[in-house]
Amino acid sequence: MDCKKENLINPEIQMLQLPVSFHKKTRQNLVEAMKGVAQGRSIALFRGDTTKPIQDQDIEENFQQESNIFYLFGVNEPDCHAVLELDTGKSIIVCPRIPEAYKLWMTVKEAPYFKETYQVDEVKYDDEFENYLKEKNPQEIHVYFGVDPDSGLTLPQPEQSFLQNYNIVKDKMYHILNELRVFKHQEEVDQMKFIGDVSSEAHVRVMANTKPGIREYQMEALFKFHVQERTGSKEKSYDCICASGNEGPSILHYHDNLRVVADNSLILNDMGSKYNGYCSDITVTFPSNGKFNDKQKEIYNAVYDAYISVLRSIKEGVQWQDMHHLAEQRILEHLVKLGLVIQAPIEELVQKRVGAVFMPHGLGHLIGLRVHDVGGYAPGHPEKLKDLAGLRSLRTRRTLKAGMCISVEPGCYFNKVILDQAFNNPEVSKYLNRSKIEEYACVGGVRLEDDVLITKDGHFNLTNVPRTVEEVERACAGLPWKN
Amino acid sequence: MDCKKENLINPEIQMLQLPVSFHKKTRQNLVEAMKGVAQGRSIALFRGDTTKPIQDQDIEENFQQESNIFYLFGVNEPDCHAVLELDTGKSIIVCPRIPEAYKLWMTVKEAPYFKETYQVDEVKYDDEFENYLKEKNPQEIHVYFGVDPDSGLTLPQPEQSFLQNYNIVKDKMYHILNELRVFKHQEEVDQMKFIGDVSSEAHVRVMANTKPGIREYQMEALFKFHVQERTGSKEKSYDCICASGNEGPSILHYHDNLRVVADNSLILNDMGSKYNGYCSDITVTFPSNGKFNDKQKEIYNAVYDAYISVLRSIKEGVQWQDMHHLAEQRILEHLVKLGLVIQAPIEELVQKRVGAVFMPHGLGHLIGLRVHDVGGYAPGHPEKLKDLAGLRSLRTRRTLKAGMCISVEPGCYFNKVILDQAFNNPEVSKYLNRSKIEEYACVGGVRLEDDVLITKDGHFNLTNVPRTVEEVERACAGLPWKN
Numbered sequence: 001m002d003c004k005k006e007n008l009i010n011p012e013i014q015m016l017q018l019p020v021s022f023h024k025k026t027r028q029n030l031v032e033a034m035k036g037v038a039q040g041r042s043i044a045l046f047r048g049d050t051t052k053p054i055q056d057q058d059i060e061e062n063f064q065q066e067s068n069i070f071y072l073f074g075v076n077e078p079d080c081h082a083v084l085e086l087d088t089g090k091s092i093i094v095c096p097r098i099p100e101a102y103k104l105w106m107t108v109k110e111a112p113y114f115k116e117t118y119q120v121d122e123v124k125y126d127d128e129f130e131n132y133l134k135e136k137n138p139q140e141i142h143v144y145f146g147v148d149p150d151s152g153l154t155l156p157q158p159e160q161s162f163l164q165n166y167n168i169v170k171d172k173m174y175h176i177l178n179e180l181r182v183f184k185h186q187e188e189v190d191q192m193k194f195i196g197d198v199s200s201e202a203h204v205r206v207m208a209n210t211k212p213g214i215r216e217y218q219m220e221a222l223f224k225f226h227v228q229e230r231t232g233s234k235e236k237s238y239d240c241i242c243a244s245g246n247e248g249p250s251i252l253h254y255h256d257n258l259r260v261v262a263d264n265s266l267i268l269n270d271m272g273s274k275y276n277g278y279c280s281d282i283t284v285t286f287p288s289n290g291k292f293n294d295k296q297k298e299i300y301n302a303v304y305d306a307y308i309s310v311l312r313s314i315k316e317g318v319q320w321q322d323m324h325h326l327a328e329q330r331i332l333e334h335l336v337k338l339g340l341v342i343q344a345p346i347e348e349l350v351q352k353r354v355g356a357v358f359m360p361h362g363l364g365h366l367i368g369l370r371v372h373d374v375g376g377y378a379p380g381h382p383e384k385l386k387d388l389a390g391l392r393s394l395r396t397r398r399t400l401k402a403g404m405c406i407s408v409e410p411g412c413y414f415n416k417v418i419l420d421q422a423f424n425n426p427e428v429s430k431y432l433n434r435s436k437i438e439e440y441a442c443v444g445g446v447r448l449e450d451d452v453l454i455t456k457d458g459h460f461n462l463t464n465v466p467r468t469v470e471e472v473e474r475a476c477a478g479l480p481w482k483n
Numbered sequence: 484m485d486c487k488k489e490n491l492i493n494p495e496i497q498m499l500q501l502p503v504s505f506h507k508k509t510r511q512n513l514v515e516a517m518k519g520v521a522q523g524r525s526i527a528l529f530r531g532d533t534t535k536p537i538q539d540q541d542i543e544e545n546f547q548q549e550s551n552i553f554y555l556f557g558v559n560e561p562d563c564h565a566v567l568e569l570d571t572g573k574s575i576i577v578c579p580r581i582p583e584a585y586k587l588w589m590t591v592k593e594a595p596y597f598k599e600t601y602q603v604d605e606v607k608y609d610d611e612f613e614n615y616l617k618e619k620n621p622q623e624i625h626v627y628f629g630v631d632p633d634s635g636l637t638l639p640q641p642e643q644s645f646l647q648n649y650n651i652v653k654d655k656m657y658h659i660l661n662e663l664r665v666f667k668h669q670e671e672v673d674q675m676k677f678i679g680d681v682s683s684e685a686h687v688r689v690m691a692n693t694k695p696g697i698r699e700y701q702m703e704a705l706f707k708f709h710v711q712e713r714t715g716s717k718e719k720s721y722d723c724i725c726a727s728g729n730e731g732p733s734i735l736h737y738h739d740n741l742r743v744v745a746d747n748s749l750i751l752n753d754m755g756s757k758y759n760g761y762c763s764d765i766t767v768t769f770p771s772n773g774k775f776n777d778k779q780k781e782i783y784n785a786v787y788d789a790y791i792s793v794l795r796s797i798k799e800g801v802q803w804q805d806m807h808h809l810a811e812q813r814i815l816e817h818l819v820k821l822g823l824v825i826q827a828p829i830e831e832l833v834q835k836r837v838g839a840v841f842m843p844h845g846l847g848h849l850i851g852l853r854v855h856d857v858g859g860y861a862p863g864h865p866e867k868l869k870d871l872a873g874l875r876s877l878r879t880r881r882t883l884k885a886g887m888c889i890s891v892e893p894g895c896y897f898n899k900v901i902l903d904q905a906f907n908n909p910e911v912s913k914y915l916n917r918s919k920i921e922e923y924a925c926v927g928g929v930r931l932e933d934d935v936l937i938t939k940d941g942h943f944n945l946t947n948v949p950r951t952v953e954e955v956e957r958a959c960a961g962l963p964w965k966n
Contacts, residue, residue, distance in 0.1 A: 003691040005961035058634035151541035208486040225708035478488035
């Protein structure tokens, strides 16, 4: 193949640094928060992400730094540990000592690099760490250990054999550090707005370049290209979901992205990127041929109504579960009007969980250094529900407070498995107009997702994509889309 | 941002299926090869790659199937095992049983899907595997176990607890299966030519879109976009190396890709992709502003001479180490002519390892389902060298045979660490003209890498990128480049 100059690479890239002063502040906050919890001469120890070979090869998985060590130290190289002395506040990065000969093969970063870049108090090589501990002789070594409520997993722990000589404390720091991370500093909001903007632009670019007949993965490719070409980021927030047709958009985490995009089909693209550690998570839904048909528009507007209602209501003091109910209620009202759901008091429909037939997931999740961020469930806040459809999928039930970042992602789906269950459940099926629902099944699903910062009076939106039917159709046509 | 229609997504994608008959053949070959090795009622058991969470998150690493289970069964889904009965030849895929409720969240593949897609004799769910073993009651369970000579690692092993009731044989299958994989079937060559062509096109597209002032990672972004947009592949052959300036190209596995591309600098792009399990591995070197300067051209042509000399010489029966020496010799001849290396009998320069100062890596490696493929060192073939510079980095020293696929990648670098060592080693420094070498250090490095299939009479090239100075300059200008 010959290749013409296409000007696909533009020297005007986008960057936003996270200042070292931010990490200094997060460390001070942790020291403060651990006072009265940690005994005398104690330290907190963090294990960064490691170099992970792919199977038995000398090729590696993409490096993705562990979020706590990044939050506190900014360090973004593999195979590091870091120490925060809880008595003195001193910060120490422990970096690997890489043999001189490796300089032929890779960029070798040594202690002075870490000291200069991250401006911690000290940098030690990994082979000096044991001696440091002997000298410090900490009464307690606090590590970050707890079961993540989304995954059920715990973080890989520091595993140096000499740690067995010390008192490793696993049950103190988890919720304290999570709680600090829940409330975003301005520097973090800046990062999230930055990557939210880049991800939004990538979505709009995909919309303008999509047409029936392409493959779903081609949209993923263009989204990722935009983000890496603009910012250099190779970090992964989550796997791209590019879903089209009757079925794809109804599968919540569909990321096969293999189908041919049919004409007259909705496309649900749930894609976000990650930059300097911070995530975005954005979903748009748009018609494959650029124009909504009537049924698509009706369901889209039901979700849009839920979306805009929630955005108009959220602010400090609001219960997240109430927002979930609000979204559910708005969607149900539309479905009743369209005849898919039988007219009944809205409280009854909510109570019978009819809304969860169409929106079987939670309304959103905290977001930050992880796409599903920490702190959703914590001591002193409502517990995770086990039973109620839709609500049991909520990733938090907290009362919103200024400084939280959360995704708002109402959706309405025609998922075969869920609908079959509902039709076979007399408690629920009596509210459903089966033939009408089957008429609408071709819509597949709609989800609209923004990431927002909660403020005292409302929210600050970190996402900037077309949302009304008119805006979406203009973006698909490659026109200026903003009303 | 508003986005115009750019036509960046083209419905005319490229695909090439790997037929199930191929995997049937590889299984038959393994059964045949294990005859006389495996006792009576024995089986071979393979563990596919698993779903791997990123730290404690409910987000996963990219799935990358283990190459043996793919080679023998074609199965490309996570969390599978597979059995090949060595007595009967029967093939069985063991797939995970995924709860019905997951169908809301993901595309769930069940036994009939695996049976239909991979046409094995039987498919069992993982919870049926123990019973299968009880019924079969194999005398031996052969697993693939051996230390990879490149990484020093072994493959993760099947770890079902009930396997302890059986005789697990670890020391028989490794080299037998590797040896089968060394010799490519036509179906494999087709796959490698396919992904070689796509990767070549991606390189040319990057060359036409590159100019001084861009960042190295922007080239990586465009390369990956081209491959995923054209083929859908998300598989990783290896990390992209996009190196520019005086230093980057001299670091063999530089993949920081962060620098601004300077004017009048060489760019060394070592990028390959992976499709249907098969890898490509291609390096081009080109001038950032589209025109080589004199020094760049002189070093480029030294490497080109090595490259073309090797390609003209390789064929069945040739020793790979001799090809390494040939490349080294050609480069040395040029360096002598240019005055960087002192005139001396070429055998003396080779013997003193002066060539390794400039080409400190091996000439190439077997390639296939892994970028550094299996079988480079095996019983009955020359062992890995421990001492000799350059040669100790050879990933194989075998005699070439038709059917092998190997990369040919001579290079000439001005690496600071290696040069300093050489200048400080009187045995070597006496052959070096230091001031002349320092004059050429701004060239950084040149590497040219093709993947080829060895034939009886020569080779079949799986790579198709501009190679002569004229071709490269035309490609950089976005012109038809082929002579």
